[in-house]
Amino acid sequence: MKPAVLRPQALRDQQGEIEPGIGSAMLGKLLGMPGLRTGRVAKFPLLWCSFERGDHLDLIRLLGEPQNIAAILGDEFGSN
DSSP states (O other): OOOOOOOOHHHHHTTTOOOSSSSHHHHHHHHHOOOEEEOOOOOSEEEEEEOOOSSSSEEEEEEEETTTTHHHEEEEHOOO
């Protein structure tokens, strides 16, 4: 039997580096926008952007993937 080789995400999950919530926080970190989460729409070339609140989800944008997301969100939110 071959030994299991864990992928980088699996290693981070084991080490407790995951951030619970809906969607990914990666784009929010890259843009300096804490709380911004993104996710893909299944079977469509779309990306949703949202902020997760205590009792609801603020969906702020639904974008086609080819668009320049950083430029769109950067202009819209400025230094927030």
